[in-house]
Amino acid sequence: MAEEPLTLNPADRRVEVETNTWLLGPDEEGRASLSVTEVVAAFHRTAAALRGRVRAMGHRGVATFYVWHDAQAGQLRCSTGSVPPDALPFGGLYAASDDLDAIVAEFLTDESPGFVLWSDLEDVENQTEQAETGPEIPLRVWVSDVGDEAGTRPGRR
Numbered sequence: 001m002a003e004e005p006l007t008l009n010p011a012d013r014r015v016e017v018e019t020n021t022w023l024l025g026p027d028e029e030g031r032a033s034l035s036v037t038e039v040v041a042a043f044h045r046t047a048a049a050l051r052g053r054v055r056a057m058g059h060r061g062v063a064t065f066y067v068w069h070d071a072q073a074g075q076l077r078c079s080t081g082s083v084p085p086d087a088l089p090f091g092g093l094y095a096a097s098d099d100l101d102a103i104v105a106e107f108l109t110d111e112s113p114g115f116v117l118w119s120d121l122e123d124v125e126n127q128t129e130q131a132e133t134g135p136e137i138p139l140r141v142w143v144s145d146v147g148d149e150a151g152t153r154p155g156r157r
Contacts, residue, residue, distance in 0.1 A: 003049070007020060008054065008059045008081075010083075013082075017089055020080040021078070022078050023075040023078075024075060024078075025073070025074055025075040031107075031108050039076075039104045043104075044144075047065045047146055054147060054148060059148055061147060061148065062083065063146045064144065064145060064146065065079075065080045065144045065146045066096075066143045067103060067104075067141070068103060068139055068142070069106045069110075069140075071106075075107075085143040090139065092138075092139065093138040096142075098143075099140070100142040102140065103142050
């Protein structure tokens with residue numbers, strides 16, 4: 001992923017998403033052969049490589065590499081965009097996280113990737129009740145600053 005095409009164009013976020021979004025969805029055997037430590041280390045290496053590429057591209061401004069588990073698709077996904085962590089292109093509620101281990105572990109231990117178990121389905125009455133009682137748990141998304149000033153700002157990864 002760190003060597004694949006990369007587009008940073010704040011004027012056209014759709015192109016960024018289409019070009020920069022990658023998914024991992026190994027089969028059951030592939031998942032079993034991976035460890036959280038290996039996958040997390042690979043994402044950290046990817047973020048470091050992207051940081052260098054963003055600088056080499058001459059991009060001026062914010063850029064964020066981010067990773068999430070898409071449970072509905074049974075995939076671990078990642079992308080890079082010219083947006084800060086609080087403006088990622090998700091249509092629903094999400095929370096920026098620094099706990100990549102938990103996100104990767106959730107993906108690797110998903111017992112039914114890409115499927116919703118019958119027991120996990122809720123009827124319409126429960127959904128209406130949930131909407132009235134408050135928002136659901138947000139999607140956790142690991143973020144890493146890969147912009148032109150990455151590593152020089154206090155508190156940034």
